[in-house]
Amino acid sequence: MQQLNATKKGAITGAVMIGLSLLLFYAKQPFDSPVQYLVYVVYAAGIIWTLYGFSRSEENTNKFAAFFLQGFKCFIIITLLMVIFTYVFNKMHPEFKEEMVKAYNAELVKKGNSTPAEIAENIKKMNQYYLTMLVSGAIFGYLLIGGAITAASSLLFMKRK
Numbered sequence: 301m302q303q304l305n306a307t308k309k310g311a312i313t314g315a316v317m318i319g320l321s322l323l324l325f326y327a328k329q330p331f332d333s334p335v336q337y338l339v340y341v342v343y344a345a346g347i348i349w350t351l352y353g354f355s356r357s358e359e360n361t362n363k364f365a366a367f368f369l370q371g372f373k374c375f376i377i378i379t380l381l382m383v384i385f386t387y388v389f390n391k392m393h394p395e396f397k398e399e400m401v402k403a404y405n406a407e408l409v410k411k412g413n414s415t416p417a418e419i420a421e422n423i424k425k426m427n428q429y430y431l432t433m434l435v436s437g438a439i440f441g442y443l444l445i446g447g448a449i450t451a452a453s454s455l456l457f458m459k460r461k
Contacts, residue, residue, distance in 0.1 A: 313346025
């Protein structure tokens with residue numbers, strides 16, 4: 301049987317994360333629910349699965365760069381899939397943007413340190429850049445978390461040998 305490489309493991313992990321995200325959404329789990337962290341547990345598990353497989357392979361040189369490269373191949377695919385999912389999902393659900401605009405407007409009014417014209421301009425900008433901010437946040441977040449998990453796990457697997 302052919303071994304799964306890091307990119308295939310990343311694709312599988314990303315698909316599981318998307319499936320879990322959809323399951324939680326359609327199960328009506330609130331976005332601030334601790335259950336949402338299961339997606340990140342799957343993310344970490346996918347990277348660790350990749351590094352564990354590499355640690356047992358003949359290609360393992362027990363060097364940090366080699367481990368990190370395998371983890372990177374995995375988490376970059378996951379990040380790509382999750383960013384595409386974030387974009388498509390939010391395009392399909394414009395109500396999220398509308399809810400965010402309402403909440404942002406209420407927050408600006410509550411603070412009371414902006415004129416109505418400034419509030420209108422800020423709302424206009426928020427409408428214009430909502431998806432860009434969301435996608436860039438997803439990119440940054442997934443890359444940062446993936447890099448941290450990969451670095452920490454790489455060090456652990458190196459010490460094991």
